[in-house]
Amino acid sequence: MEDLVIRDADVVDGTGADSYRADVVIDEGRIVSIVKEAAAAGCQRPKAVRELDAEGLVLSPGFIDMHAHSDLALLRDPDHSAKAAQGVTLEVLGQDGLSYAPVDGSTLEGVRRAITGWNGPGDDVDFDWRSVGEYLDRLDRGFEGRGIAVNAAYLVPQGTVRALVVGWEDRPATPRELDRMRALVAEGLEQGAVGLSSGLTYTPGMYAENAELTALCRVVARYGGYYCPHHRSYGAGALEAYAEMVELTAKAGCALHLAHATMNFGVNEGRAPELLALLDEALDAGADISLDTYPYTPGCTTLAALLPSWASEGGPAGILRRLADDATAERIRHDLEVTGADGCHGVPVDWETIEISGVTDPALGDFVGRTVRASAARLGEAPWTTARRLLIDDGLGPTILQHVGHEENVRAIMRHRVHTGGSDGVLTGAKPHPRAYGTFPRYLGHYTRELGILTLEECVARLTGRPAARLRLPDRGLVREGYRADLVLFDPRTVAAGSTYESPRTLPTGIPYVLVDGRFVIEDGRRTDVLAGRAVRRSPM
DSSP, rough: OOEEEEEEEEOOSSSSSSOOEEEEEETTTTTEEEEEHHHTTTTTOEEEEEEOOOOOEEEEEEEEEBBOOOHHHHHHHOOOOOTTTTTTTEEEEEEGOOOOOSHHEEEEEEEHHHHHHHOOOOOSSOOOOOOOHHHHHHHHHGGGSSBBBSEEEEEHHHHHHHHHHHHHHHOOOOOOHHHHHHHHHHHHHOOOOOEEEEEEESTTTOOOOHHHHHHHHHHHHHOEEEEEEEESSSTHHHHHHHHHHHHHHHHHTEEEETOOOOOOOOOTOOOOHHHHHHHHHHHHHHHOOOEOSSSSEEEEGGGHHHHHHHHTTTHHHHHHHHHSHEEEHHHHIIIIIIIGGGTTTTTTOOOGGGGEEEOOOOOGGGGTBBBBBHHHHHHSOOOHHHHHHHHHHTTTEEEEOOOOOOOOOHHHTTTTTTTTOOOOBOOSSSSSSSSSHHHHHHHIIIIIIOOSOOOOHHHHHHHHHHHHTTOOTTTOOOTTTTHHHHHEEOTTTTOOOOOOOOSSSSOSSSOOEETTTTTEEEEETTTOOOOOOOOOOOOOO
16 A cells, blocks of 8 residues: 555646646655546545545645755754745755855855854854765755755855855956866766856855856856856846846856846836846747745845945955954945945945844844844944944844835736745844745735735746756656655645744744655644655756
8 A cells, every 4th residue: 555645635736737636645755646536536546554635725746945045954953844834845055156065174164154144153063064965965864864854955156166266355267266166066066966056246256257157157057057146236237137147148058047036126116027028038039047036025134245345355354354444444334325335236225224133142132123223323323333333243143134125026026937936044043034934825825815916826836846847856846646745735725924024933824734755744734853855966967
């Protein structure tokens, strides 16, 4: 007998096709048969060791988070309900050009400091890897050798590669250095990475000229991967930055996936149609492009990310040295508040929109949940004075919510034909962005059931089948015989995000069952002790 039969489920299979009623049979981690309308047809129904009555529930593929920051969380937190409870069964790590492989000892130290705000300092993690392959092996072993909560794929982070080869300086790579970077990208792809990411407003990835990025993308194209840039501006130069990435990948012959594809700040209010027209023109000409978004208006990053690129040269140590010097700090303030720093996307910073969401030093906890302007007023000082002291005292650790988005842009982009879902979820800090715990149920509940922006079938396809196709996964992302049993059962009438800006770690409702590799990680709405997740490696061409 098979392991499990899910009876009378309303199957939304991830293709975008209409739902249907079926019994779905699972054995040894795979879907072995799908019997449509079994009860109505009066045919013999499949038997299994366990039967689950899914009357009133939708059965869909597990959701794929195309933009995740769980690079250390998966190793330190076996529960990982932030994602498992949402129905996420696969996360794509290595985002925004900065992660923990490939590294050497010195590079690892710099990267850990640079993205402490995203992942915490990592003092509770044994960094016993250096290469991409070793990191993926570490994910396979997971927590105490038992695996991880959900599956994970990995992008080679271009900024980390540059830090390893060139360092944290603002200069072009030499031909020899470029050859070394190409070799490292190729090695990472051979070891299982699905593509390359960049953070082109983060040091040191931002220092790469387009010729360098194009050379690396040609390597990615050779292996059938994709390029996932956090491009050079989401503000004053957003459309030009999108066009730059479209042109660059076309020249390299590389697939393009636009990370957290938003149009933010006042200069871009109502301008999403211009972005979509740009993408449609490229798609109609044969380009291979996709994108992901989160269903919220605020962004989330580190406070240090707002600084001008010249102030970030040399990495974290260079930033702190400049912040400590009064004259240099005044130059930074002028760029931020008057000129519009490239780290703040060319738009003068409005401190009222910058809310501190987390700090690493508990003594600074009073700043969390307040805007920089509000904290400065409370202290009787200028906002830059407050921001500067926070950066220094917390060692560049503060994370922020940046309230600069536009709802009409969010809705327009999520309707686009190449759209997929990604949380961009930072899990650290006292008050993280609610998207970390709520992205996928919010798509299903708020934008699909309540607003009707998407049909249920369309929404599920954007969270499952379409991202699986971008990742070139041959047996995930659909409810189909022979596919991996990474599945979600949710109630379409009640599914909703529980997380809010006030209570960002509240778990969702209406998702009673989640299976990874045919095993229940969520059962009756509760997290089990199952650790069925593993690293998902690039499929050979």
